[in-house]
Amino acid sequence: MSSMILVHIYLLLLLLLLLYYLLLWHMYLLLHRHLLLLCMYLLLHWHLLLLCMYLLLHWHLLLLLHRYLLLLLNRHLLLLLWYLLLLLDMYLLLLMLVLNRNTLRLLDWHLILCYCSSNYGNKDGKALQHLEFLSRI
Structure with missing residues (x-):
């Protein structure tokens, strides 16, 4: 059950990254005549790309290590760890969006x-x- 939740979270993060790339492509199509503004847009939005990449890498590694962590930790502790990490990631995402x-x-x-x-x-x-x-x- 918990592994299915993690897979859904991972797929959701992949979807967010795909949407980010679609947004960048859309901005490129709109601003192909204004390359300077496009470069400024990408420079100001780079933090979102880094955050998406961090989240993907983070959850991908945790999914790979899930079986080993299950052997080391109690099932309830592992679930608690997953939820705490998810809350931390959501907090980072909200903080990044509010600050910028x-x-x-x-x-x-x-x-x-x-x-x-x-x-x-x-x-x-x-x-x-x-x-x-x-x-x-």
């Missing part, structure tokens, strides 16, 4: 403005209307 929220928001607004001005131009102020709409969301 303001800097990410500032750069994301620059990217949205750049995207709107390149797609709509400045005809009839559509880029500014689009930005005002996004700021209300």
